[in-house]
Amino acid sequence: MTSPYVPAEALILDRIQESKSIFTLRLQLTDPVRREAFRFEPGQFNMLYLYGVGEIPISISSDPHDPETLGHTIRAVGRISQGLSTLEPGQRLGIRGPYGRPWPLQAAEGHDVLVVTGGLGCAPVVAVINYVLLRREHYGRLIIIQGVKHSEDLIWRDRYAYWSTLPNTQVLLASDHGGPIWPWHVGRVTDVFDDARINPDHCFAMMCGPEGMMRAGIKNLTQRGVPEDHIYLSMERNMQCAVGHCGHCQYGASFLCRQGPIYAYPAIKPLFRTRGF
Amino acid sequence: MADAVPGFLPRAALQHLIDALIAAGYRCLGPQERDGAILYDRLTSVTQLPLGRHDRQAPGHYRLEASADPRWFAWANGPQALKPLLFAPTEPLWKVTREADGVMHFSEQAVPAEPTAVIGVRACDLAALALQDAHFMAPPHADAHYMARRANLFLVAVNCTHPADTCFCVSTGDGPNATTGYDIDLSELEDGFLIQAGSDEGRQILASLPLVPASTRQIALAQSQTDKAIAAQSRSLPGHNLRAALFANLEHPRWQEVADRCLSCGNCTSVCPTCFCSSHNEVPDLSGTSSEHVREWSSCFTLDHSYMHGYVVRPDTRTRYRQWLTHKLGSWHEQYGRSGCVGCGRCVSWCPAGIDITEEATAICGGGQHD
Ligand code: SF4
Numbered sequence: 001m002t003s004p005y006v007p008a009e010a011l012i013l014d015r016i017q018e019s020k021s022i023f024t025l026r027l028q029l030t031d032p033v034r035r036e037a038f039r040f041e042p043g044q045f046n047m048l049y050l051y052g053v054g055e056i057p058i059s060i061s062s063d064p065h066d067p068e069t070l071g072h073t074i075r076a077v078g079r080i081s082q083g084l085s086t087l088e089p090g091q092r093l094g095i096r097g098p099y100g101r102p103w104p105l106q107a108a109e110g111h112d113v114l115v116v117t118g119g120l121g122c123a124p125v126v127a128v129i130n131y132v133l134l135r136r137e138h139y140g141r142l143i144i145i146q147g148v149k150h151s152e153d154l155i156w157r158d159r160y161a162y163w164s165t166l167p168n169t170q171v172l173l174a175s176d177h178g179g180p181i182w183p184w185h186v187g188r189v190t191d192v193f194d195d196a197r198i199n200p201d202h203c204f205a206m207m208c209g210p211e212g213m214m215r216a217g218i219k220n221l222t223q224r225g226v227p228e229d230h231i232y233l234s235m236e237r238n239m240q241c242a243v244g245h246c247g248h249c250q251y252g253a254s255f256l257c258r259q260g261p262i263y264a265y266p267a268i269k270p271l272f273r274t275r276g277f
Numbered sequence: 278m279a280d281a282v283p284g285f286l287p288r289a290a291l292q293h294l295i296d297a298l299i300a301a302g303y304r305c306l307g308p309q310e311r312d313g314a315i316l317y318d319r320l321t322s323v324t325q326l327p328l329g330r331h332d333r334q335a336p337g338h339y340r341l342e343a344s345a346d347p348r349w350f351a352w353a354n355g356p357q358a359l360k361p362l363l364f365a366p367t368e369p370l371w372k373v374t375r376e377a378d379g380v381m382h383f384s385e386q387a388v389p390a391e392p393t394a395v396i397g398v399r400a401c402d403l404a405a406l407a408l409q410d411a412h413f414m415a416p417p418h419a420d421a422h423y424m425a426r427r428a429n430l431f432l433v434a435v436n437c438t439h440p441a442d443t444c445f446c447v448s449t450g451d452g453p454n455a456t457t458g459y460d461i462d463l464s465e466l467e468d469g470f471l472i473q474a475g476s477d478e479g480r481q482i483l484a485s486l487p488l489v490p491a492s493t494r495q496i497a498l499a500q501s502q503t504d505k506a507i508a509a510q511s512r513s514l515p516g517h518n519l520r521a522a523l524f525a526n527l528e529h530p531r532w533q534e535v536a537d538r539c540l541s542c543g544n545c546t547s548v549c550p551t552c553f554c555s556s557h558n559e560v561p562d563l564s565g566t567s568s569e570h571v572r573e574w575s576s577c578f579t580l581d582h583s584y585m586h587g588y589v590v591r592p593d594t595r596t597r598y599r600q601w602l603t604h605k606l607g608s609w610h611e612q613y614g615r616s617g618c619v620g621c622g623r624c625v626s627w628c629p630a631g632i633d634i635t636e637e638a639t640a641i642c643g644g645g646q647h648d
């Protein structure tokens with residue numbers, strides 16, 4: 001029997017510095033058999049292994065049509081992610097995955113898609129934005145809402161600017177603290193929800209970011225009539241194993257690594273109001 | 278699954294059982310006194326068993342006492358259950374070597390698979406084992422290390438005649454008698470054992486032993502011991518399924534009260550036979566050319582357990598104790614179809630602060646029986 005814990009080697013094809021602390025690694029499994037067999041859906045994650053240091057879960061940010069090249073956008077904050085940030089193209093790391101449940105992108109076909117992010121945790125939903133833009137005719141309006149604390153926290157500024165020029169696409173940005181070159185809303189991200197041109201009966205919301213922001217977002221959306229089971233959240237917890245054994249990712253009875261990290265809101269609603277789970 | 282009429286194994290013949298297991302190729306483990314507690318260790322002779330030992334247990338308290346009792350199994354339990362034999366406290370899962378050009382080779386850690394027989398397994402430990410099985414052996418990611426050890430395990434249960442004051446297996450429905458999950462089950466009488474097989478492997482071992490059919494008197498004697506063991510238990514949980522009651526009381530003031538007493542040491546989780554949390558740690562070798570990925574038991578009472586890049590989900594003891602109890606007695610029902618508590622009482626005895634799970638659960642769930 002083969003162990004579910006053993007990573008496979010991957011080569012770094014590319015490294016892109018997205019902001020001061022955020023970078024993207026484009027990876028390729030070195031074993032051709034594994035590489036060809038690898039399939040994933042947006043929202044799923046891999047465990048990335050830094051030699052001699054350990055593993056962390058990172059959402060796959062590239063498009064599933066090319067599963068041989070795997071993009072991972074990472075914020076250098078901890079021991080492992082900081083170590084990963086020093087790696088260069090041509091160097092190697094370990095990968096195992098993909099794990100977890102994806103965004104409901106098939107169910108959302110034919111609907112408006114509202115993407116909400118806050119803080120710096122936007123990588124999982126960028127996969128959604130890119131996925132929808134590549135398959136534009138399958139979806140209704142695309143509304144992108146992003147909230148940050150400080151204007152300089154916004155990464156991919158030019159991408160947001162570009163997205164806002166696309167047809168059938170609305171970009172709403174808010175920063176708690178504005179800045180000299182902040183043309184968007186200054187204030188809480190929930191303020192801009194009211195400007196989102198969605199059809200509440202015909203939309204899927206996909207959110208990612210601090211839980212407080214998501215709580216506020218859910219409140220606003222449900223008040224506007226978006227059904228709870230059309231609101232999806234990407235959750236985060238400590239993960240050691242990614243296969244349902246280590247217990248660290250539990251959220252009530254749910255194991256994030258298996259039943260998450262993407263949840264329909266009703267699945268986690270009973271606990272979502274209480275801190276500490 | 279047990280055979281209808283038990284056999285009787287005279288006291289003097291227990292050594293035959295050990296010998297038969299060893300002859301069948303098992304490494305035999307059995308209860309022995311070590312540093313003032315009963316632990317499972319390599320067993321080759323009945324003389325190693327804790328003859329006449331009773332265990333006195335109370336919240337925050339465990340002590341072995343000598344007695345003239347001629348029994349070998351006249352105690353309840355020690356700090357270990359079967360858990361460390363299957364889910365190792367620490368074990369390497371895989372190893373990676375790295376060449377000078379950076380190429381890495383990952384290799385799975387060989388899985389140890391020595392046939393092991395354990396004598397003296399308690400009913401609560403069998404119940405806990407079934408829960409660990411459900412956790413570690415579920416597809417699609419069954420744990421190869423656990424599975425290999427589990428497949429090589431032979432279990433000789435001994436029904437409890439002397440529950441400790443901390444035991445409440447009657448209230449969880451898991452004891453004092455073993456009813457399933459064993460290869461051989463023993464009931465200890467003063468002059469010998471009622472013995473039954475619960476599996477084909479067990480039947481084969483039994484066939485090699487000098488058994489006579491148990492008499493009605495012996496069967497009645499064993500029954501009255503069981504009745505006494507049941508009557509002796511004074512602690513209980515306020516119901517089999519406390520999920521709803523616990524989650525309806527997430528802001529109960531008792532969580533803070535217990536947190537004021539709890540040291541957040543995690544002793545309860547390490548002696549708990551069903552707790553399954555682990556951390557993965559990296560142990561690089563000094564030359565820098567290889568590294569081992571090691572799994573170690575961990576506890577929801579630690580800061581690290583809920584750490585995520587610069588943020589801790591459960592920064593205080595209140596939320597950690599609540600996590601532990603709502604999981605153990607609540608979420609387990611959704612995860613594995615029953616409570617995660619088997620009533621062994623270890624968390625009560627081995628808690629340095631003497632915190633009693635039955636008392637806390639009763640206080641938080643409110644009066645009355647919740648079923
Ligand atoms: S309940 Fe007792 S054993 Fe458990 S963490 Fe608190 S002090 Fe330690």
Ligand code: FES
Nearest residue numbers: 242244246247257
């Ligand atoms: S990450 Fe280990 S159980 Fe989910």
